[in-house]
Amino acid sequence: MHAHVPPLFSALRRNRTGAFLVIAQIAITLAVLCNSASIVARAVARIDRPSGLDTRDTFVMIVEGLSKRFxxxxxxxxxxxxxxxxxxxxxxxxxxxxxxxxxxxxxxxxxxxxxxxxxxxxxxxxxxxxxxxxxxxxxxxxxxxxxxxxxxxxxxxxxxxxxxxxxxxxxxxxxxxxxxxxxxxxxxxxxxxxxxxxxxxxxxxxxxxxxxxxxxxxxxxxxxxxxxxxxxxxxxxxxxxxxxxxxxxxxxxxxxDAAVAFTQTLEQAQRLFNASSRNIAIFLSAVTALMLAVCCLGLFGVTAFNVSSRTRQIGVRRAIGARRRDIVAQFVAESALILGAGVVLGSLLALALGQWLSNHYGEPRLTLAPVIGGTATLWIVGQLAAWQPARRAARVAPSVATRTV
Amino acid sequence: MLGYHLRLAMKSLRRTPGLTVLMVSAIGLGISACIVTLTVYHAMSGNPIWWKNDVLYAVTMDSRQGAEPGRPPKSGHAPQQLSYRDATYLYGSDIPRYKAIMVSLFGALRGAPGQVGPALVNVRATSGGFFHMFDVPFEYGGPWSAAADRDPEPVIVLSHRENEKLFGGADSVGRSIAFNNRPFRIIGVLDRWEPQPRFYDMTVNAFGKSDDAYIPFGWDAELHLWPNGHMSCWGSSNPNTYAQLTGSDCVWVLMWVELPNAASRVRFQAFMDAYWAAQRKMGRFQRPRDNRLWRVSQWLKRHHVVTNNSRLLLRLAFAFLAVCLINTVGIELTQFLRTAPFTGFRRALGASRGQIFQQHLVETALIALAGSALGLALGWAELHAVHALYAGSGDAYGELAHFDPLGLLWALGLAALATIVAGLYPAWRIGRISPALFLKSQ
Known part of the structure; x- marks a missing residue:
């Protein structure tokens, strides 16, 4: 593994801004991911609270008097x-x-x-x-x-x-x-x-x-x-x-002298009661999932760029004996470096955002569990995003090294 | 020159269709999320009668009985409604240009031609001033006179919706209709009027449909109808009959006044304070003096009309847009770097830094334009989806998720900003590249 370190850093130096941008994306996404996961979990818990009532079989009917005679x-x-x-x-x-x-x-x-x-x-x-x-x-x-x-x-x-x-x-x-x-x-x-x-x-x-x-x-x-x-x-x-x-x-x-003003089953009442929790859970999950997707595409893009701009370098490494595994490992390690930096930054940002939310919106403090869960999710998804271009890199034939000179 | 830039940009974008689609969809998604949340936020935080914000005031007095020891009343916690006797007394003042007291009632309309069964309606018992002060538009007829308020005349104003339902939208002014089995004469029909939030009465919900019909306030007492909205009572007031209710300290009447200038405002405040002092001597108003006139904007804030959820979602949408933009900047940068040898070639042939910058800016502008168009289309579709998802769920989002022109303007502003932010840096960066570096590697 030690042998892979020098090309790793030199690669990052080449497209430094690109790497930094992806790190920023990962950090923001992780911060949002952790906090929205914790908000969604609470919303789902609120929806899941038992009403203690027979909601399925019960209804309410409001009868309203229309005149003094009633x-x-x-x-x-x-x-x-x-x-x-x-x-x-x-x-x-x-x-x-x-x-x-x-x-x-x-x-x-x-x-x-x-x-x-x-x-x-x-x-x-x-x-x-x-x-x-x-x-x-x-x-x-x-x-x-x-x-x-x-x-x-x-x-x-x-x-x-x-x-x-x-x-x-x-x-x-x-x-x-x-x-x-x-x-x-x-x-x-x-x-x-x-x-x-x-x-x-x-x-x-x-x-x-x-x-x-x-x-x-x-x-x-x-x-x-x-x-x-x-x-x-x-x-x-x-x-x-x-x-x-x-x-x-x-x-x-x-x-x-009276009229039925309103009827409602307890089932309907419960649905309305849970509506805002349900809606915020749907909205947050959707936006967070999209953010995660966009973030992965960014990582994919940067890795793909690194691969395509270094086709010759890969060819040279292959020609002097590097195995396909080594090439894949190099690019996966590169993306891991970016991911790692983003995840560390993102965890800090997540905690800060959680603190801010609890100060301004009275949300409970962010616990470590969603931060750990969010980090793991982002890490796995991020590595999968980098996997495909890394595999493509491994397919570069050693002869490329000589061909383009 | 622009044509040339455009041609080059199209060529470059077509060379990597995958990345182009990726960038366009990232921007589009970000913008669409912002459109949805901004539309709802804008509708929520909007002041539906902003042009009269300086002259319209909701009137409140802290008429609660007995102070709780060791618990000073927090500011803004005085009840939003007045007791019947306080409201009717304050309504007697000549200081306001217009004044209205109001209560929401439930009732039945009968007797429209061809009507089967009673039409159950929410009726606002209020004063003629209501229509003047809130600039309520009339389709037919007009509001009732002050005389009709004093000794309540059997006159009724129908909403546009109710008139559609009962009379098929025809001019029904002058016709008679029975409200709770009593004949009323239709004196006016409103045009469409659905202020959101329903600022003049947010006791039960801040958002929702406006009333179906309006009658003079005096009819409430005449018909002995208990209010259909919110009511608070304290301590020993526990009215059992309508007569006891009107004499009690329970609060259930909303009051609004139009005070055209600062002088009238001061005078009305003094009028309230004098009434408060006189009543206090008689043993009422035991809490600290809290007689207030609320501007519409303050009134909306007091009722927490903008929910924390929508603020949260708005911020989230912007974070999402930021990620999308950063993503686009990153991809653009890599794409420009990929074509750097070609750029170096152009520089060597004499293209200036400015020209290179312009050319790349045109390229990013194309992407941003396509992204914004996609964002608008997606936003429109998402608003429909949100509307369908939330409709009838009682959540304000369904009520408010309509594509409004102002939301569109916001979105276009966002798109312009996105263009600048996403485009500037990569274009500048690529212009700085030294041509020799790339020529060498060819």
Missing amino acids: NIAQAEATDLAYLRALPGVAAATVTNGRPLTNDGTVTQLRRTAAPSGSNPVRTSMLPVDEQGLSALGVPLVAGRNFRANEIVAYSPAGPSQRPAEIIVTQSLAHALFPHGQALGRTVYEGRKVALTIIGITRDFMGPQFGQPAYNAALTPQVPGKYGFYELLVRARPGRRDALLRAAKRHIAAAHP
Whole structure:
């Protein structure tokens, strides 16, 4: 190997600028490759988080009152009675928010009534009745479900009542009571509203408002004051779409003063919820792959140039005894030198870029794993790009040395 | 001379078709990536009413109850909406040239000829000033008068889209239509008007379609319709009925004013501050005074309209273009070096350095031109692909990925820059070559 070193450096000296340009390309590409790999990995991890819900069989239907005459409490009761009588319905409840969307209510809960006593924990809150848990398809891990007599009815005339119980997710329970048992404890919404935790569910994603994704809670309450309600229906497998049509027909016939403003399956909601993560992953992967390709073409070009501009030199080396292997090794080593310089520079640039991204965009710090992975990828792909012109060089016949003089 | 340069350049490029295609496609890819991200970025960061940026103001007051101890409110965190009572009070001021309070409602339109079933619509209950201050274009008719605002008259303005749907695009002014089972007279039909971002109301989404119809603000209270958009309540305000809602501290009304000059701005600010002080004496507005007038540009910034993702992608696209350009410079350089013996021959025959430089510049210009053309075509195709990919996914990219003339201009600027950057160095470098070196080796 030692013998190959002198021609190696002399070659680089001949097309110094060309080599430097390729090194710069490799460095930039590696920096982008490492950072976008880490961003894409996080986006994919976000998409892969389980929703904890039965997204396939569940849909939401928003019913909106169109006039003062619309009796919301009565309409809610009618719709639930209709839906629950249908054989395809596994469970149905009435609420005022949609999981996996930013439609709903967000609030702050504390361990103490006095604001100074504890840190507030942000959570989404869905009012549901005793079928709420089942309609979401979420199992309890501790405690119990709401009882029918605990559900606070909606009445437009009376003073606003408040429920006294709450069911929380495991994540929310842990956020509220990091060091102890949450079941049976009381949490406060503002100074006056005290809620007793009667049940803890497996984690699920409620309405999303930028709070931790699994911070969600249910209260035993029938909504109605906002002039609309949302029917949350979980169908038996395969019955969802037929049920959705039946529910629409029922509402059009039963409520002349209301209309179905919107319907959405949880599947659709989840797709939209993941859209921006999915899109950035696609975009970053595509551009990074193209960059890698362009970078390899650059390396290919420089190696090809080195080969073609030194045909005679290769011929001379072959004539004085160098084997084909040696010629291939020479050009592969040359490209390795360029790659090596680019990779070292690129790793430093990658770390700097990662630092800059974490300062300006709040991305987590770049870890070493994507840098190592990116370097290995670039190295392998780069060597493959240099392989072809190197093989061509090996095919140069020794007689070339004499022919062109 | 140029013709000669061109002929030589074509000849040289044709000699190595592989490398030529490589260079052209590298530039083209880089430019197309920039076109896509620039188009989206430009649409996102654009101020859709820039010509009135100095006179239009969104009005906010920090009406939240009770300060949280040890947590001073951060700047810019005051709610973007006003409570009903604050909004209606401030709306009473005569200082602004135009003023508008607004809330988004959901409802049904019925009774258009041949209509089957109700048309479900997003309706903006607002003031007549809305159309004047935002320069909203009308296709037929016009906005309602101030009198129609005071004692709400049953008048309605339809969007272009809704008029297409209900009346097939015909002049429907003067006709009657039922909004939530109440007859309204159509007083105007808008021309196409889809400002992106929808700067005047970004409470739910910054991008999206504009409203289907508009009615005087007073109808909201008349019809007891709860707002269909965003609403925030604090502490003890927990309204149960519409009447309780209008009396509460919950915020759900947006307000805009047009203040034509600095003097009126100062006066309106003083008017707000005086109201704030009087209300504070009565026990409201317990937080530090934060009465603000936001220019449209500040308003857009406050709502973080340009997402971090799109900034990131824009930078990535430029890094990509840089790699493509470096690649092109490198390949050009190797190609020029390959033809160096020929260049040396020309120099020996009397071609000046300047002429050699020019000749190579023409060659790179040809490549850059072809690359830009390819970039434009690719960019156009990619925008369509992005649009198809993202359409309906709720991401702003789908909404915004349309090829706009300004994006084109940007792209052409980029292409020109690419030409200069990619072409100068190799052309200069090759001109410096000493002819004797190459003549020797022949």
